[in-house]
Amino acid sequence: MKIHLNKFLVILFLTFLFKQTSYGQLTVPNYSSCPCQTQTATANWNNVSNITYSLYVPPAVVGGPPTASWGGSSSFTISNCSPVLTSIQYTLVGAGSALSVPVTNTATFSLTVIPPPAMALSSNQFFCSGTNIVINAPIGGNTYSYTGAGAGPTFTSGSPVITIPGALPNWGPNVTVTTVVNGCTLTGSTPISVSPILPINISAPVNTCEPTAAQFPTSCITLTANLPGGVNYQWIDQFGADINGATAFNHQICNITPTTAGVYKVKVYQPFNGLFCPYTASTSISIVATNPVAVSASPSGTICQGANLNLSASAGGATAWLWNGPGFSSSIANPVLNSAVPLMSGKYIVTAIFQGAFITCSTKDSVNVSIIPVSAPLITMPPSVCENQQLTFSGSGASNPTSHVWSGPLFTGTVPATYPNFPMTYSVFNTPVSASGTQFLTVYFGVGQQCSASSSVQLNVVPVNTVSVIPPTQVCSPNNAFLQALANGANQYLWVGPNNYTVPTQNGNAWVYYPDANANGIYTVTAYFGGGSNLVCSNTNTLELVVNPVLHFSLDPRQQLCYNTPVTVEGPAGATSYTWTSSTGYTSNNKDLILNSAQPNNSGTYTLVVALGPCESYGETELVVLTPIQFSLTPFDRTICKGDTIFLEGAAIGGSQNYAYTWNPSLYLESPTIPKQYAVPLGSLNYNLMVHDIACPNYTIGHSFDVTVKQPPEPKLELERYFGCEPLKLNLNSQTQTEAFITTYDFGTGLVVQTDSIIENYPLKAGTYTLTVYSKGKNGCSGSYKYPYPITSFPSPNSEVTWSPEPPTTNDEIVFYPSSKTEPMTSYNWSFLGGFTPGDTNTTSSPSVNYTVDIKNPTRKYPSYGEYPVVLVSTNQHGCIDTVFSIVKVIDELQIFIPNSFTPNDDGVNDIFIPKGTGMKVEGYTLDIFNRAGINVFTTKDINHGWNGKVGGQFAKDATYIYLIRVVGLNGEGRKEYTGYVTIIK
DSSP, X not given: OHHHHHHHHHHHHHHHHHHTOOOOOOBOOOEEEOTTOOEEEEOBOTTOEEEEEEEEOOOOBTTBOOEEEEOSSSXXXXXXXXXXXXXXXXXXXXXXXXXXXXXXXXEEEEEEEOOOOOOOOBOOSEEOTTSOEEEEOOSOOSOEEEEOSSSSOOEEESSSEEEEOSOOTTSOSEEEEEEEETTEEEEEEEEOEEOOOOOOEEEOOOEEEOOOTXXXXXXXXXXXXXXXXXXXXXXXXXXXXBOTTOOSSEEEEEXXXXXXXXXXXXXXXXXXTTEEEEEEEEXXXXXXXXXXXXXXXXXXXXXXXXXXXXEEEEOTTOOEEEEEETTEEESSSSOEEOSOOGGGOEEEEEEEEEEOSSOEEEEEEEEEEEEEOOOOOEEEOOSEEETTOOEEEEEEOOSSOSEEEEESGGGSSSSOSOOSSSSEEEEESSOOGGGOEEEEEEEEEOSSSOEEEEEEEEEEEEOOOOOEEEOOOOEETTSOEEEEEEOTTOOEEEEEETTTEEEEESSSEEEEOSOOGGGOEEEEEEEEEEEETTEEEEEEEEEEEOEEOOOOOOOOSEEEEOTTOOEEEOOOSSOSEEEEEETTSOEEOSSSEEESSOOGGGOEEEEEEEEETTEEEEEEEXXXXXOOOEEEXXXXXXXXXXXXXXXXXXXXXXXXXXXXXXXXXXXXXXXXXXXXEEEOOSSOEEEEEEEEESSSTTOEXXXXXXXXXXXXXXXXOOOSOSEEESSEEEEEEOSOTTTEEEEEEEOSSSOEEEESSEEEEEEEOSEEEOOEEEXXXXXXXXXXXXXXXXXXXXXXXOEEEEEESSSOBXXXXXXXXXXXXXXXXXXXXXXXXXXXXXXXXXXXXXXXXEEEEOSSSOEEEOSSOEEEEEEEEEEETTOOEXXXXXXXXXXXXXXXXXXXXXXXXSSSSSOOBOOEEESBOSTTOEEEEEOTTSOEEEEEOOTTOOBOSEETTEEOOSOEEEEEEEEEBTTSOOEEEEEEEEEEOO
């Protein structure tokens, strides 16, 4: 009854407080602005929380529709761009709550748009093109923007005195200036007019050649300018000075020299609305300087045909040249007429060119040239003639020569050099070799100039000499026979002999290859002397060839002999003589070579020369007598430990260097027939090494040596068992106490134990091990022993117990779950104290009663909270047993935690006041918050929704508040209420 009485008093208090409290009227003040200026409006509504606003904007008015946007919970912005005075009415509707009671209210307010007056500007109206425009605007603006000065973008100025440089005719008709004063935009304009840009027509003969001396007094240039409506012309010379008296639209310049050149200007004024606007123009005059030409021809104006004529011209300042004559032109000052012909006779004119900036000027002169015609004679003469033969020749072809002369080797001696008539033919008999060489015919033309022309031919008088032969030396078949002939000057030879032998050659030498008796006979050689043009001269000689037979044979090229053995090398039968020689000094005239007992010093090359008449033949053989073999390296006696690896090596020298090795016995060796061995003897023994020369197997050498093997201690390990559950305990005894001074047990997993020899009850963790026992003997030898079976320590179940739910309550049915690191399991045995198994009426929940069960997942329920022991005994497939003891903490079903303060400042930490607990139903839950005046500031029935510290959308002030919490327990405990205080701290 006490809980229900308190609830009634709170509700009664809150109802009374609401009736005694009133809320204010929703209000918004009126506003005014310039066109398009934004104003921030603020609403005010006292004693109302959780307010939402709706703003109603009127339809379009002058200047476009009004605008509005929210700026906060109670503020928003409004504006309009009306260019005239306009008042706009807005309506604001608010909805909220006062003392948890919903309320609404409405407010109307206005925005009055007041356009500012136009801005006054002052400025001149008329301007000459290119001058500055100055406009004066009212002060007060930070920057001034102006348009109308051309077609470009808007320009700005930081001063109310606006200067616009470089006025152009297309500017205007107005310049508009805009600035902002006190948030309002002011605009003004002023008219402007800019004079047009007018072209001046100016002309002059801008490019002129320098006048000659005769032209100079009367040569003038006239400058002309025209601007319609223009007044006050003034001309300015090339040096920038005004020309005195030059005030008319034209001006004449006489007495022209190159210094007259340059830029001349004219200035004219044009009236424009009371202004005189200036205009200027310019023109250029170019005077090209010239000089007379000096011309000449060398060596003279008259030359012989075929000679070179040099033409020369000079003129100061000339930049180019142009020569013209009979079939000739050139663009250089000093051209050359190479190999002149009569058609080139005539007048040659040269033009000197002087290049100005815009014009080309020139001067001229000329020279006369005469070329005497000359024609070369034609000589008819064969190019070659044989020595002492007749030669016929002639000269012709020249056109009307005044004289002619022959010269050359042919005309030295009896042949005359000058002939009375031209043309003519002449013959020479028995032409000598001395007539060979170049023959010349020269003809002469003209009277004083004496131009000449010559022709020449090459005459070759082919000498015909005697042919000399050299008979071949004694020829032995089938050696080649060498035939030799020589004739000075011959360029080709031809040998002819028996059996259709024909051999052409260029040097006179020829071979008869592999001759036999059929090659015997007379051989004729013909020598040819060539003179060209198919002329062939020749002479001949002969010799006799005799071919003798030879006895052919061969010997074995190389014979290898064993030491101290006999040898016989047979020579060929049928020779008239035999001669044996050797590099060892051996000589003999017997047919056969015989050595009864070959020794190493008999090794060498043996040569046999046999003769058959005048012809000899020979053969060679090499005898190699092997030395007896002997050891160069033998194994030595040694002592080792059993299991040690030793290296054995034998080596021999001498003989054929190809040996056979035999080891006896071959026990523990890699192979019984190799010279190098790696052996691992297990016991002591004597070895014999035999070596013989494979080429001479009758020679054998031998060597004997001992290998002594010391035995290490031999562990004799006997285990009572080699498998079981962890920890598997072993008794280890190697039984080597008298022989070893240290024993090592290696289990093969990185686990190594070193001891004297005995270990009792050594524990092994779970795993499989391969045990090897190493012993270090007192004799310095080490041994090992590998246990024949794997040693296995089976893992225990390593069980764990979990349950669900966690934590359990007094109303939960708990399910227990076993787990193990080693699977599979074969049995589970559970023991419980207290609680009962649901559905089992024979059990009791007394904490002193033990309950056992052998299923995998038993269930249990504890009606009273507390701590209850649970024991699990589990067995795996290897029979290994594990026992696990756990405590189950059972809590009361309904538990609740209520904080006494929180910090609602939206920093994400402790911002919400919300109770937490277990055993609570979702249905029947309420949370109420009251301030110290008893006013309910927050309420919720959502178990997952707490208070964020706000009242009416705003954070509540720091204070202590009263909470009232109602919950219903899941286990049937019924409805519970919790009251207390919570403090807001920011």
